[in-house]
Amino acid sequence: MYNGKYIIPGIVIFVGLFTFPFWSNLLTPKYERPQLALPAGQKECIEPAEYMRAEHMHILDVWRDQALREGKRAYVASNGKVWDISLQNTCMKCHANKADFCDKCHNSNSVSPYCWDCHVAPRGNQ
Amino acid sequence: MIEKVLKGSPAFYIWLLFLGGIASLGVFAYIFQLKYGLTITGMSRDVSWGLYISQFTYFVGVAASAVMLVLPAYFHHYKKFKKMIILGEFMAISAVLMCMLFIVTDMGQPQRMLNVILHPTPNSIMFYDMMVLMGYLFINALVGWVTLEAERHDVDPPKRIKFFIYLSVVWAFSIHTVTAFLYAGLPGRHYWLTAIMAARFLSSAFASGPAILLLLVIALRRLTGFDPGREAIQTLTKIITYAMAINVFFFLLEVFTAFYSGMPGHQHPLTFLFVGHDGHASWVVGWMWTAAVLAILSLCLLIPPQIRDNERVLPWALGILVIASWIDKGLGLLIGGFTPNPFETVTEYAPTFPEILVTVGVYAIGLMVLSVLWKIALDVKKEAGTF
Amino acid sequence: MSTTRRQFLKIAGLSVFGLGASTALDAADAVAKDMPGAKYEVGGKHLAAKRWAMVIDTRKLESREDYARIIDACHKVHNVPSIPTKQEIKWIWTDKYDRVFTDDMSQHLSPAVREKDYLLLCNHCENPPCVRVCPTKATFKRADGIVVMDYHRCIGCRFCMAGCPYGARSFNFGDPRPYLKEVNPAFPTRMRGVVEKCTFCSERLEVGLLPACVEASNGAILFGDLDDPNSPVRKALAENFSIRRKPSIGTQPGVYYIV
Numbered sequence: 001m002y003n004g005k006y007i008i009p010g011i012v013i014f015v016g017l018f019t020f021p022f023w024s025n026l027l028t029p030k031y032e033r034p035q036l037a038l039p040a041g042q043k044e045c046i047e048p049a050e051y052m053r054a055e056h057m058h059i060l061d062v063w064r065d066q067a068l069r070e071g072k073r074a075y076v077a078s079n080g081k082v083w084d085i086s087l088q089n090t091c092m093k094c095h096a097n098k099a100d101f102c103d104k105c106h107n108s109n110s111v112s113p114y115c116w117d118c119h120v121a122p123r124g125n126q
Numbered sequence: 127m128i129e130k131v132l133k134g135s136p137a138f139y140i141w142l143l144f145l146g147g148i149a150s151l152g153v154f155a156y157i158f159q160l161k162y163g164l165t166i167t168g169m170s171r172d173v174s175w176g177l178y179i180s181q182f183t184y185f186v187g188v189a190a191s192a193v194m195l196v197l198p199a200y201f202h203h204y205k206k207f208k209k210m211i212i213l214g215e216f217m218a219i220s221a222v223l224m225c226m227l228f229i230v231t232d233m234g235q236p237q238r239m240l241n242v243i244l245h246p247t248p249n250s251i252m253f254y255d256m257m258v259l260m261g262y263l264f265i266n267a268l269v270g271w272v273t274l275e276a277e278r279h280d281v282d283p284p285k286r287i288k289f290f291i292y293l294s295v296v297w298a299f300s301i302h303t304v305t306a307f308l309y310a311g312l313p314g315r316h317y318w319l320t321a322i323m324a325a326r327f328l329s330s331a332f333a334s335g336p337a338i339l340l341l342l343v344i345a346l347r348r349l350t351g352f353d354p355g356r357e358a359i360q361t362l363t364k365i366i367t368y369a370m371a372i373n374v375f376f377f378l379l380e381v382f383t384a385f386y387s388g389m390p391g392h393q394h395p396l397t398f399l400f401v402g403h404d405g406h407a408s409w410v411v412g413w414m415w416t417a418a419v420l421a422i423l424s425l426c427l428l429i430p431p432q433i434r435d436n437e438r439v440l441p442w443a444l445g446i447l448v449i450a451s452w453i454d455k456g457l458g459l460l461i462g463g464f465t466p467n468p469f470e471t472v473t474e475y476a477p478t479f480p481e482i483l484v485t486v487g488v489y490a491i492g493l494m495v496l497s498v499l500w501k502i503a504l505d506v507k508k509e510a511g512t513f
Numbered sequence: 514m515s516t517t518r519r520q521f522l523k524i525a526g527l528s529v530f531g532l533g534a535s536t537a538l539d540a541a542d543a544v545a546k547d548m549p550g551a552k553y554e555v556g557g558k559h560l561a562a563k564r565w566a567m568v569i570d571t572r573k574l575e576s577r578e579d580y581a582r583i584i585d586a587c588h589k590v591h592n593v594p595s596i597p598t599k600q601e602i603k604w605i606w607t608d609k610y611d612r613v614f615t616d617d618m619s620q621h622l623s624p625a626v627r628e629k630d631y632l633l634l635c636n637h638c639e640n641p642p643c644v645r646v647c648p649t650k651a652t653f654k655r656a657d658g659i660v661v662m663d664y665h666r667c668i669g670c671r672f673c674m675a676g677c678p679y680g681a682r683s684f685n686f687g688d689p690r691p692y693l694k695e696v697n698p699a700f701p702t703r704m705r706g707v708v709e710k711c712t713f714c715s716e717r718l719e720v721g722l723l724p725a726c727v728e729a730s731n732g733a734i735l736f737g738d739l740d741d742p743n744s745p746v747r748k749a750l751a752e753n754f755s756i757r758r759k760p761s762i763g764t765q766p767g768v769y770y771i772v
Binding site for chain 3 (some may be wrong): 068
């Protein structure tokens with residue numbers, strides 16, 4: 001093969017690097033859903049828990065635009081209950097334990113949203 | 127053609143390495159800025175733009191100046207410029223890249239840069255500035271590359287590229303006009319609120335841009351023996367001379383309007399720049415006088431034909447002109463616009479060391495891009511026998 | 514041979530680009546999926562107006578304490594840091610007559626008027642230059658005339674600061690939090706790299722409260738609807754001589770001064 005002594009090791013290195021996510025995943029411990037501290041005394045969130053788990057970032061994104069840009073600060077949930085749109089004054093009133101709720105899941109999923117650069121985390125978590 | 131970069135003399139690579147070293151100092155300073163914010167700069171609540179934005183403005187002018195080669199060559203079929211034109215187009219590419227880097231370094235939240243596209247705002251001049259800069263980069267890259275490839279194969283450039291060449295002429299004027307509109311449309315900034323702002327920008331660009339190009343080409347002739355031709359140099363020098371004369375004239379128009387009308391708001395920035403405001407003389411005063419003296423001196427050296435055509439004097443005259451225009455546009459324009467502030471008081475601005483380091487880093491990156499592109503162009507020319 | 518390889522690479526490149534673009538579009542589509550049966554409404558307690566405006570009766574403000582009380586009320590509730598350099602941040606502050614009303618309207622003003630302090634804040638202009646220049650709509654004018662900031666969207670280009678003829682805007686050159694003595698947990702702070710300014714307390718109006726400075730002023734600052742002839746601001750303007758800052762530049766400020 002023409003220039004085989006360069007090409008074959010090159011291909012091996014490329015394949016090794018390209019499949020890095022797969023074999024590194026095999027070597028690390030299996031992902032476990034983190035145990036979150038749920039608010040005491042509250043049974044349900046504004047929407048079903050399953051939906052919140054998957055879409056809370058989307059809700060917050062829409063909330064922000066609705067509250068700030070459209071001046072609509074009341075959220076009527078699918079069960080008819082009305083909530084004030086506010087991360088600090090609604091969400092975090094229940095989920096007062098940021099470290100064991102937000103952070104825990106964000107950390108194990110390697111996401112670092114910068115909400116808290118501006119929004120003030122509940123006291124006791126600072 | 128890109129393979130030309132891989133075969134160069136050791137001196138070429140040492141030069142790139144040297145620029146890379148300076149650029150990495152700039153990157154290092156920029157990482158600090160990312161970590162601590164723009165607080166490491168000399169900017170303040172009152173002077174909220176500084177060296178970055180002023181350099182952006184200056185280099186938009188340098189980018190636009192390629193048109194001073196393209197226009198005579200393609201509109202007036204002035205053949206003597208054809209040899210040098212690719213150098214102008216490639217310089218425009220590196221200048222536009224530097225402009226973009228200066229804008230990004232000036233942002234408080236650079237990771238949100240795409241918001242300008244995600245939330246397009248046609249009432250903001252910044253929106254158009256982004257579009258014209260990207261467009262100009264694209265046009266010059268396309269035109270430069272296609273014409274150079276045609277030169278390499280010793281054929282005429284394809285017909286369809288003509289459209290982009292003509293477009294690039296209009297576009298060059300537009301980039302600097304839009305950049306002037308960034309400033310000229312703001313009520314309450316007396317120094318900038320003037321209808322001839324765009325005209326001033328263009329005239330100073332068409333003086334300083336080709337001057338920088340010619341200085342670099344003269345250096346290139348020393349280093350590589352590439353000769354753009356005596357007549358080409360002399361014609362370009364004439365263009366520079368006219369543009370500089372118009373530039374100085376336009377500035378004097380501003381001075382007349384401000385002082386003959388006697389309106390305090392229009393006088394204050396000029397008095398601040400040249401003598402100080404409210405008994406407060408800033409460090410800029412010395413710089414501005416230097417610029418004024420050098421501008422006149424450059425005209426004295428460029429207007430008489432016997433001095434202008436003397437190739438020993440020419441680099442000095444051009445260098446003096448570049449310094450004068452840089453102080454006027456790359457320093458005074460920004461500071462004069464922000465001082466006095468909206469409360470008619472003076473807040474001093476002076477760039478800090480990290481700020482200067484980032485700026486020099488961007489220069490180095492621009493020069494690296496320019497070196498690589500010019501190397502490609504010259505090697506292709508050597509190969510095609512048009513050196 | 515070389516042309517076919519070249520063509521192959523071109524096609525391969527285009528396909529990869531197309532593939533990438535379509536996945537990106539799919540991802541965007543997934544996000545756009547709406548949530549189950551949710552509605553957004555204006556809160557029940559909110560105060561409404563066609564054009565909010567403010568009248569500052571400077572005759573009623575005299576002592577240093579008067580100003581300090583008003584400024585503190587605003588800066589505390591909005592978590593405005595006190596930074597002791599020229600990169601400072603302020604929403605409402607004071608300055609002398611010559612600085613506030615820069616058109617020298619009378620060379621021989623009464624010394625009492627000239628020496629006095631005047632409150633400065635965002636003018637919430639009818640034709641705000643800051644809104645005109647913002648490239649991302651991070652600052653915008655609401656239907657009720659208030660000019661607000663969306664800190665989430667601001668890219669920190671500071672064009673609005675160059676545009677504002679009143680010097681009402683501040684930029685977070687660094688992280689503001691170390692300069693906050695105490696934090697109001699009900700309101701966010703800002704982050705490094707965004708511009709901020711007075712919001713006419715839009716968040717308080719939503720819950721039926723008047724702006725913090727109005728509340729703390731003991732009646733020296735009036736707030737109301739400029740389009741309503743019976744509002745407190747219109748009554749005060751009808752009965753007194755009032756001025757605005759830099760009227761000649763056509764911004765139509767919403768802050769009036771009775772001097």
